[in-house]
Amino acid sequence: MPDCIFCKIVAGEIPAEIVAETPMSIAFKDISPKAPLHVLVVSKEHHENIAAIGSANPAAAADLAVLSRQVADDAGVTDYRLIFNSGPDAGQTVFHVHGHVLAGGAIALGFE
Ligand code: AMP
Ligand code: ZN
DSSP: OTTOHHHHHHTTSSOOOEEEEOSSEEEEEOSSOSSSEEEEEEESSOOSSHHHHHHHOHHHHHHHHHHHHHHHHHTTOSOOEEEOOOSGGGTOOSOSOEEEEEESGGGGTOOO
């Protein structure tokens, strides 16, 4: 998708600190971390949000969930939050599906 920043990261056109990868997804550190662990799990295919990818490619949506577990394991974290902002009023700013893997600090205490 032209002008999609996460498509450009997937294509290697924009640098990112990639921490894990599967055939369908990549995980990289959020550029503006909100918690001690803040990694984004991102599909290689462009879909606007988690519902869209869940409809179009359920295996790719599931891959994001499985990859989040691997990211947490690799970071030495047992429990974590996986958040998919869906729509601008919910805080979505990048319209390429991504889950926020968050752990540590206040983020682990509950919903803000
Ligand atoms: P959302 O607001 O849910 O759409 O989340 C977008 C996230 O992408 C934010 O937490 C940003 O800090 C993050 N972000 C934006 N650009 C980049 C980038 N080039 N590399 C890593 N993370 C980014
Ligand atoms: Zn994209």
